[in-house]
Amino acid sequence: MTKSLYLINPADDFPTYFGSEVVGAWGCQPATTISDLATTTVAALVPDDFRVRICDERLGPIDFDCGADFVALSAKTSQHGRLEAVAREFRARGRTVILGGAFASLSPTAARPHCDVLVTGEIEEIAPQLFGDLRSGSWRDEYQGTRPSLEHCPVPRWDLYPNDRTLLGAVQTSRGCPFECDFCDAIVYLGRRQRHKPVGRVLDELERLYGLGYREVFLADDNFSAARSRAKELLVALKTWNERRDDGKVLFSTQLSLDAAGDEELLRLCAEAGLVHVFVGIETPNTDSLRAAKKRQNLGGDPLALVRRFHEHGMLVVSGMVVGFDQDGADVFERQHELAAAAALPVVTLGALVAPEGTPLRARLQAEGRLLDDGVSVAATPWSTNVVPRQMSRGELLNGIAWLANKLYAPQAFARRVSTLLERLGPRRDPRHRAGEWSAWRTRRSVEKDARRLMGRLALRGPQEAAMVARIALAVARRPWTLDFVGPLLLHYAQLRHLYERGGLWKSGARLS
Numbered sequence: 001m002t003k004s005l006y007l008i009n010p011a012d013d014f015p016t017y018f019g020s021e022v023v024g025a026w027g028c029q030p031a032t033t034i035s036d037l038a039t040t041t042v043a044a045l046v047p048d049d050f051r052v053r054i055c056d057e058r059l060g061p062i063d064f065d066c067g068a069d070f071v072a073l074s075a076k077t078s079q080h081g082r083l084e085a086v087a088r089e090f091r092a093r094g095r096t097v098i099l100g101g102a103f104a105s106l107s108p109t110a111a112r113p114h115c116d117v118l119v120t121g122e123i124e125e126i127a128p129q130l131f132g133d134l135r136s137g138s139w140r141d142e143y144q145g146t147r148p149s150l151e152h153c154p155v156p157r158w159d160l161y162p163n164d165r166t167l168l169g170a171v172q173t174s175r176g177c178p179f180e181c182d183f184c185d186a187i188v189y190l191g192r193r194q195r196h197k198p199v200g201r202v203l204d205e206l207e208r209l210y211g212l213g214y215r216e217v218f219l220a221d222d223n224f225s226a227a228r229s230r231a232k233e234l235l236v237a238l239k240t241w242n243e244r245r246d247d248g249k250v251l252f253s254t255q256l257s258l259d260a261a262g263d264e265e266l267l268r269l270c271a272e273a274g275l276v277h278v279f280v281g282i283e284t285p286n287t288d289s290l291r292a293a294k295k296r297q298n299l300g301g302d303p304l305a306l307v308r309r310f311h312e313h314g315m316l317v318v319s320g321m322v323v324g325f326d327q328d329g330a331d332v333f334e335r336q337h338e339l340a341a342a343a344a345l346p347v348v349t350l351g352a353l354v355a356p357e358g359t360p361l362r363a364r365l366q367a368e369g370r371l372l373d374d375g376v377s378v379a380a381t382p383w384s385t386n387v388v389p390r391q392m393s394r395g396e397l398l399n400g401i402a403w404l405a406n407k408l409y410a411p412q413a414f415a416r417r418v419s420t421l422l423e424r425l426g427p428r429r430d431p432r433h434r435a436g437e438w439s440a441w442r443t444r445r446s447v448e449k450d451a452r453r454l455m456g457r458l459a460l461r462g463p464q465e466a467a468m469v470a471r472i473a474l475a476v477a478r479r480p481w482t483l484d485f486v487g488p489l490l491l492h493y494a495q496l497r498h499l500y501e502r503g504g505l506w507k508s509g510a511r512l513s
Contacts, residue, residue, distance in 0.1 A: 004051040006068035007039040011057040013081040019136040028450040032058040034218050035166040038074040040156035045127040054160045074101035081091040087114040105189050106357040121145025165447045169209035169217045177222040181295045185356035186222045196230050213445050216251045225256035235269035242274050242431045249375045249431040253277035259297045261306035273428035278437050281320040285339045306341040314427040316485045319345045324353035324397050326390040327490035333400040337407050344420040347492040352385035405505050411468035417477040423484045455490045
């Protein structure tokens with residue numbers, strides 16, 4: 001008898017990206033920034049004799065009456081509250097629930113009571129055993145995955161996914177990161193030995209996404225630049241592949257390290273391939289904090305000069321910033337604001353330091369009696385924490401974050417940073433620019449139309465927002481090819497404003513006391 005499997009990516013506990021909540025608040029249909037790799041990859045590992053459905057709850061409601069034999073949920077720690085609620089509902093309806101993904105792997109004790117089958121680790125090598133047991137009805141309570149080679153990873157089942165409501169496609173080219181930042185749980189889950197997918201397989205996945213209409217793709221690596229020779233090999237292949245596209249070129253984005261700015265060849269290859277949007281964990285201007293956290297890759301130079309190198313190569317930098325390290329005094333909030341302004345960082349993902357499961361930071365703080373929980377280490381919002389600060393009170397930390405958020409995203413401050421960025425960006429070298437395709441926002445798909453509509457409504461929020469949009473438009477008029485960068489920046493701004501307003505962080509006249 002044919003078995004059926006319902007794969008679910010639950011909604012985030014708090015919306016931290018462009019997603020259905022924010023676009024819904026602005027009058028648009030559910031959408032999200034980056035397509036989900038977890039459910040689509042697992043679906044590709046399911047045997048052909050299973051019936052498979054995918055639900056990304058960011059894009060549509062869960063069908064609790066689906067009647068599937070098995071319901072499998074894969075989630076990150078930031079989704080654990082919703083994960084538990086969904087699992088509870090399905091179990092109450094008699095469904096067999098399987099939990100996997102980062103949350104289940106990092107917090108198995110917390111996940112165990114909410115499922116019938118717990119899968120920890122990476123699934124590729126254990127998939128035949130797992131699905132064979134499900135088919136025969138003799139499944140075990142727990143399965144322990146491995147850290148497999150990526151040479152035989154399947155192409156994700158994008159044919160089962162609602163691609164028309166996702167802005168960026170996703171391709172994972174590696175797993176793991178060789179660095180040892182003490183607050184990072186990615187290396188706990190995926191390891192410090194970076195494993196790479198064959199270049200040919202990466203291009204196969206790109207072809208699939210291209211055929212589905214994607215013209216922007218996120219390279220979903222923990223650290224794209226960690227293995228330099230490998231990164232350069234892949235970038236050369238991406239450049240060649242992109243140059244051969246006859247129906248529009250592709251823009252790429254990824255995550256890499258600040259120290260990549262010191263490699264001129266790497267930056268040139270990124271620009272030529274179309275990798276023009278990078279997330280960089282700058283974290284803090286406090287070198288004592290970086291050193292204590294073992295983020296040594298950020299200690300090799302002046303962050304302002306290194307960010308400028310990215311800009312000179314026509315690359316937009318989105319930065320992660322963290323406050324609340326043990327070495328942070330009350331001046332850290334002013335220092336973070338000065339860094340963002342001087343470096344022309346329009347978008348900063350701001351948060352308090354948290355201590356995730358399995359990390360050295362968590363072990364140390366637990367030993368010192370400085371953890372605020374003894375269970376799952378997940379912040380309910382991006383500005384809460386499970387860490388007892390050392391040099392300030394919890395109230396001072398949270399007040400400082402509120403002040404910093406309001407300073408960073410005051411409309412005039414945001415417009416000033418965007419305008420400065422557009423002035424500093426060096427000439428574009430990617431295939432799209434040479435072809436004269438200045439704008440990625442060509443409204444091919446419904447999600448792109450809604451994104452343009454959302455951006456157009458920013459100016460209607462009030463006179464300050466209208467002035468902000470007008471100033472940015474003037475900067476684009478002076479350098480029209482920078483338009484590709486403005487769309488994502490305005491979407492980030494819309495999401496962060498919604499996020500801060502919903503969470504009570506947006507306070508007119510917030511002060512740093």
